Amino acid sequence: MSDEPATPDPPRPPLLRIVSPDATPEEIAALVAVFASLGSAEEPPPRRTPEWSAHHRKVRTTHAHGPGGWRSSGLPR
Template sequence: MTSEDNVEQPLLRVVNPDATPEEVAALVAVFSALGSAGVDAPKRPRPAWSNPARGVRRTHRHGLGGWRASGLPR
């Protein structure tokens, strides 16, 4: 296996040498818009400090060591 086998082929190849940069840019824009039509943007993870579940009060631990455990992080 040579290093030439690992080279990726381009996704778009301009065959017409008379194509202007504007025409190539227009084609790339159209193809990129078609390729992302059904895919949702990845959602950014919500930071823990702004999670609404932090506002919900939990019950304190009961039993032996419950008072000490109430001060520990959840």
């Protein structure tokens, strides 16, 4: 670590600057609302696959073979 104090980041320029002096507050609010609705560069989170449609639930296991196999087919696994 250094003994120098942390320097604050320089202030960033404004994202929106009004050039026309005759803009009303309603027009400025409308512009800000439009730019705010455009969103950010973030990607939406990936879609989750519901568990009820998962592939492993579609595949059935085989029934037990041999004596008593029909009886064990009704038991939970």
